[in-house]
Amino acid sequence: MAVLSGNHQQITDYLTRIGIPVPFPMKYVYCYIFRTREEIILIDVGFPTTDAKQYWEEVFEELSINPTDISKIILTHFHPDHSGLISWMQQKTGAHVYMSKEEAKMIKTVFGGSTKQAEATYELFQKHAVPEPLLTKVKENVLFLSNKVNPLPEINNFNESQLDSPDGRWAVHKYSGHAEGHLCFYHESQKIMLIGDVVLNRITPNISLWPNSDQNPLASYFSTLHCLVDQDIRIAYPAHGTPIENLAQRAKEIIVHHKERLANILTILETNQVAFEVTEKLFHHKKLTDHQWRFAIAETLAHLEYLVESERIHKISTNGTFQYKL
Numbered sequence: 552m553a554v555l556s557g558n559h560q561q562i563t564d565y566l567t568r569i570g571i572p573v574p575f576p577m578k579y580v581y582c583y584i585f586r587t588r589e590e591i592i593l594i595d596v597g598f599p600t601t602d603a604k605q606y607w608e609e610v611f612e613e614l615s616i617n618p619t620d621i622s623k624i625i626l627t628h629f630h631p632d633h634s635g636l637i638s639w640m641q642q643k644t645g646a647h648v649y650m651s652k653e654e655a656k657m658i659k660t661v662f663g664g665s666t667k668q669a670e671a672t673y674e675l676f677q678k679h680a681v682p683e684p685l686l687t688k689v690k691e692n693v694l695f696l697s698n699k700v701n702p703l704p705e706i707n708n709f710n711e712s713q714l715d716s717p718d719g720r721w722a723v724h725k726y727s728g729h730a731e732g733h734l735c736f737y738h739e740s741q742k743i744m745l746i747g748d749v750v751l752n753r754i755t756p757n758i759s760l761w762p763n764s765d766q767n768p769l770a771s772y773f774s775t776l777h778c779l780v781d782q783d784i785r786i787a788y789p790a791h792g793t794p795i796e797n798l799a800q801r802a803k804e805i806i807v808h809h810k811e812r813l814a815n816i817l818t819i820l821e822t823n824q825v826a827f828e829v830t831e832k833l834f835h836h837k838k839l840t841d842h843q844w845r846f847a848i849a850e851t852l853a854h855l856e857y858l859v860e861s862e863r864i865h866k867i868s869t870n871g872t873f874q875y876k877l
């Protein structure tokens with residue numbers, strides 16, 4: 552069965568981009584099979600579904616790869632559409648698993664089998680006046696995902712600054728904002744960037760504030776985007792959607808998007824000071840699922856905290872509830 556047709560692409564002689572199906576609107580997460588002089592490396596694995604597992608089986612067969620020949624798996628970041636299949640894939644390949652130290656910490660916190668992150672998210676959202684039953688649904692949502700990914704294999708810190716392919720060096724870059732220690736890979740002579748979820752075409756990557764992570768992710772993301780505007784990149788391959796041929800332009804568009812949202816929030820703060828109300832106003836035109844509410848609130852918090860940290864608004868606590876004031 553030619554499942555790969557249209558869904559895998561040879562980026563260089565040593566790098567294959569593979570769309571693995573995910574049960575989300577973006578449909579696929581793009582993972583990579585990467586060959587260096589000595590080994591075969593997987594970059595990202597996908598979300599744990601029967602479809603995704605079957606896809607990988609067929610990919611290995613079609614590309615004549617014996618899974619036990621894969622010696623390393625590198626996860627770009629901890630989000631479950633990238634990392635969720637890790638237990639299955641690690642067992643299938645016997646490979647060592649690597650992440651940046653920030654993402655290794657986060658995957659263990661969120662998907663390591665404890666209820667800590669779900670409870671911390673509940674408490675954080677409660678302080679921002681998120682009402683029941685949404686609060687409980689958010690907590691259940693985090694626990695549901697945690698149970699899907701758990702148990703985790705041993706996760707090692709990835710400390711390399713480059714990967715050597717027979718056709719040149721891939722520099723390892725770490726960009727924060729979407730995730731605190733998101734790994735990207737840059738082919739220096741061909742000027743190709745594997746950009747993961749850092750920049751996407753058409754949709755803007757989610758920039759959210761979560762417990763136990765970067766507490767000013769939007770500031771980190773602005774730094775990342777400004778850095779990317781200055782990089783010499785011929786083409787960037789994102790983890791969702793089509794390749795980005797003008798990355799600097801796309802990065803600039805996303806900077807504008809967040810600046811517009813900050814301006815919008817400043818207007819909303821004239822009448823509403825609680826993060827949940829601000830979220831409702833920002834997303835009033837959309838019908839959100841509980842899962843989407845979780846991201847909408849966390850994204851609004853990222854913007855509000857950015858405004859606080861840049862001293863444009865104040866944050867005060869009244870009877871355990873936070874308010875943001877102009």
Ligand SMILES: [Zn+2]
Pocket residue numbers: 628630729730748
């Ligand atoms: Zn992500």
